[in-house]
Amino acid sequence: MRRTLSYIFMAMAILCFAVPVFAQGGEAASAVNWVAISAGFSMAFASGICALAQGKATAAAAEALARNPAARPGIQLALILGLALIESLALYTLVIIFAKVVK
Amino acid sequence: MREQLWFTAFLNQFLAGPVTALLRALHLQPKYPQAPIPNSVAMEVLVFLFLVVLFVLVRSRLSVDQPGGLQQIFEGAQGFVEGQSQEVIGHHSEGFTPFLTALGFFILTSNLLGLIPGFESPTGASPTVPLGCAICAFVYYQVQGFRHAGIGYLKHFLGPVWWLSWLMLPIELISHTARMLSLTIRLYANMFAGDMVTLVFFSLIPLGVPIVFLGLHMGVSLLQTYIFVLLTTVYLQGAVADEH
Numbered sequence: 001m002r003r004t005l006s007y008i009f010m011a012m013a014i015l016c017f018a019v020p021v022f023a024q025g026g027e028a029a030s031a032v033n034w035v036a037i038s039a040g041f042s043m044a045f046a047s048g049i050c051a052l053a054q055g056k057a058t059a060a061a062a063e064a065l066a067r068n069p070a071a072r073p074g075i076q077l078a079l080i081l082g083l084a085l086i087e088s089l090a091l092y093t094l095v096i097i098f099a100k101v102v103k
Numbered sequence: 104m105r106e107q108l109w110f111t112a113f114l115n116q117f118l119a120g121p122v123t124a125l126l127r128a129l130h131l132q133p134k135y136p137q138a139p140i141p142n143s144v145a146m147e148v149l150v151f152l153f154l155v156v157l158f159v160l161v162r163s164r165l166s167v168d169q170p171g172g173l174q175q176i177f178e179g180a181q182g183f184v185e186g187q188s189q190e191v192i193g194h195h196s197e198g199f200t201p202f203l204t205a206l207g208f209f210i211l212t213s214n215l216l217g218l219i220p221g222f223e224s225p226t227g228a229s230p231t232v233p234l235g236c237a238i239c240a241f242v243y244y245q246v247q248g249f250r251h252a253g254i255g256y257l258k259h260f261l262g263p264v265w266w267l268s269w270l271m272l273p274i275e276l277i278s279h280t281a282r283m284l285s286l287t288i289r290l291y292a293n294m295f296a297g298d299m300v301t302l303v304f305f306s307l308i309p310l311g312v313p314i315v316f317l318g319l320h321m322g323v324s325l326l327q328t329y330i331f332v333l334l335t336t337v338y339l340q341g342a343v344a345d346e347h
Contacts, residue, residue, distance in 0.1 A: 073190065081337070084330040088285055091292035098295070 039097045050090035057082045105135050109221060111145035112138075143232050146225040150212045180204060184332065191333075192340045199339055202243055207332045210236060214294060214324030218317055224324075227294030230287060237286035240335040241279075248342030259342070282338060286331060293327045294320075 061079035065072060107115065115138040122139045126132070133139035161173050170178070184204045188196040210226065217224030225232040248256040260279075262271025297320040305313045 077190065077333075080326075080330070081333060084289070084326070084334075088289040088292075091296070092288060094296060095288055095292050 035100055039101050042093055043097055046090045046093035050086055053086045054083055057086065105138055105141075107138060108142055108145065108223065110149055111140060111142050114145050114148070115140050141229065142223060143225045143228040146216060146223060146228065147213070147232055149222070150209060150216060150225065154208055154212060180207070187333065188336050188339070191336045192343065196339075199247070199336070203332050203335060206236065206240065206335065207328055210290070210331055211324065211328040214328060215321065217294065217298065217324075218320060224294050224298070226290055227298050230291045233287045233290040233294075234283075236290070236331065237283045240286065240331075240338070241283045244335065244338045244342045247339060251343040256342070282334075286334060290327055290331060293323050297323055 057079065061075055061082075064075050068075075119137055119139055123133055123136050126139060161177050164171055165174055181200060181204055184207060185197060185200045188199055188203060192199070213226045213232065214224050216222045217227055226236075248259065252259075260272055260275040261268035262275065297316070301313050301316040301320065304316055
């Protein structure tokens with residue numbers, strides 16, 4: 001136990017050798033491309049939540065179909081309609097990205 | 104000089120002069136006077152000509168005793184749209200079938216045209232083409248609403264109870280115009296994203312893999328056509344519904 005602890009403290013002490021890095025003068029920050037970063041994040045967010053919602057819709061439709069196979073046309077209609085409407089919300093994000101990233 | 108498909112160049116060669124004159128008469132300056140017709144309009148014209156030829160062909164070969172393959176395809180399409188509108192709208196929905204079928208054929212052909220090299224989907228090239236389809240659908244269901252209920256159609260915008268109508272009116276107006284927006288963006292973004300994704304994978308792996316995305320584009324074209332027609336049917340149902 002004491003040896004492990006002493007090894008850990010030795011490793012942390014060796015890491016302190018990296019302190020001269022802070023001596024670098026503050027250089028001019030290269031322009032950060034915020035548009036690309038936020039485009040990536042927003043699209044990922046939109047796609048993830050869209051996938052969750054579509055999964056819920058599909059699960060509900062599959063369960064309803066299993067309970068009542070005779071109602072297939074109505075359930076299928078509601079499923080396709082719901083999936084397309086949810087998908088279109090993720091697509092709005094894509095359109096904003098194309099409008100801003102491509103300028 | 105803008106980059107043009109061969110059909111666009113062909114059209115611009117003959118029609119650039121008259122089209123530019125027409126645009127200037129309407130006080131619009133075309134960006135490229137030698138090529139005023141953009142790709143999307145040229146492709147739309149191609150789709151229109153193809154569909155007119157197809158419809159004339161079917162019409163000339165209609166027969167009760169011996170329906171040919173083409174007639175059966177069209178009867179199937181018409182039966183599908185009619186069954187769908189019967190399910191969604193209910194009574195007296197046969198009158199809407201011609202418009203919905205024509206809209207469906209136009210959008211389907213436009214979407215699938217992008218699969219052929221040398222052509223591109225007018226619906227994916229520019230948001231104006233899906234906007235045109237959405238405006239047609241919007242005007243159609245508003246007109247059908249007025250025809251069905253007369254001036255009483257405006258009560259649809261006021262909501263269920265009279266003491267909420269001051270709130271419901273702007274909400275309903277915005278939601279009706281947002282329908283046009285959503286129809287346009289849905290169709291345009293699906294087609295455009297399909298093109299983008301195919302291009303990206305084509306630039307990564309030029310052999311074999313883009314075929315998967317072309318197949319996806321085909322599936323998405325069919326699905327988006329169906330969704331557009333289905334949503335127009337649902338909006339029609341909202342417009343001509345009888346409140347009991």
